[in-house]
Amino acid sequence: MLIAGNWKMNTDRREAVSLVDDLKRLVGEEEDVQIAVCPPFVHLGELQPLLDGTSIALGAQNMHFEDEGAFTGEISASMLREVGCVFVILGHSERRQSFNETYVEINAKVKQALSYGLKPIVCVGEALAQRKAGQAEEIVRTQASCALEGVTLTSAADLVLAYEPIWAIGTGETATPEQAQSIHATLRQWLIDSFPEVGHSLQILYGGSMKPQNAADLLAQPDINGGLVGGASLKADDFAAIVEAGRRFV
Numbered sequence: 001m002l003i004a005g006n007w008k009m010n011t012d013r014r015e016a017v018s019l020v021d022d023l024k025r026l027v028g029e030e031e032d033v034q035i036a037v038c039p040p041f042v043h044l045g046e047l048q049p050l051l052d053g054t055s056i057a058l059g060a061q062n063m064h065f066e067d068e069g070a071f072t073g074e075i076s077a078s079m080l081r082e083v084g085c086v087f088v089i090l091g092h093s094e095r096r097q098s099f100n101e102t103y104v105e106i107n108a109k110v111k112q113a114l115s116y117g118l119k120p121i122v123c124v125g126e127a128l129a130q131r132k133a134g135q136a137e138e139i140v141r142t143q144a145s146c147a148l149e150g151v152t153l154t155s156a157a158d159l160v161l162a163y164e165p166i167w168a169i170g171t172g173e174t175a176t177p178e179q180a181q182s183i184h185a186t187l188r189q190w191l192i193d194s195f196p197e198v199g200h201s202l203q204i205l206y207g208g209s210m211k212p213q214n215a216a217d218l219l220a221q222p223d224i225n226g227g228l229v230g231g232a233s234l235k236a237d238d239f240a241a242i243v244e245a246g247r248r249f250v
């Protein structure tokens, strides 16, 4: 069970430090549920020493697929490693939609992250029109296979998949546990077929308006192995309550 917070483009320095202080107090010694926070890049270096020795891992929200060079505004895998990142979110739908990120680029990023020992949290998920047209399963399978094309996984801890239906992100509308489980089961089967050694045990997170009120019902589903939490990760009490909900299903 992994509960990861995606802070997106939120928090100033003072808020970031105070959120981490609160999280340390509430879940800093958690033993059963894995926890990660993914703050904006500029806070990573300052938060790393605060999280050192706690059970909260650090992650980033994006990275570039090249080692270094003339890529103005971009951040490399080695930079993320150096500031203590363990995870990196890749292919979030906000990046696909607002920054035209493609699955070819996401695939290159996944390979780059793995080669630097970062754990990618690879996001897939359909738009509302695609769901209404009955294409959700096909879309997420295609997205997953493009993102992970040519990828070799040696351990189930190498990579995390996240199902984030676009229509449920930041909208307050959550997929029902049954809707989510049905897509997670599709992804599970795809993982088993594609990575027979580790596919059974790779984590698949659900993301999209997860909050304390709905977390337990979602996390109770057999193929939902955690959450990628946006809005509710900015409130320490809510994030801790989601971790608490996850603990019941470890």
Ligand code: PGA
Residues within 6 Å of the ligand: 006, 164, 168, 169, 170, 171, 172, 207, 208, 209, 210, 228, 229, 230, 231, 232
């Ligand atoms: P949300 O965001 O929880 O605010 O819907 C989830 C995400 O985009 O990762």
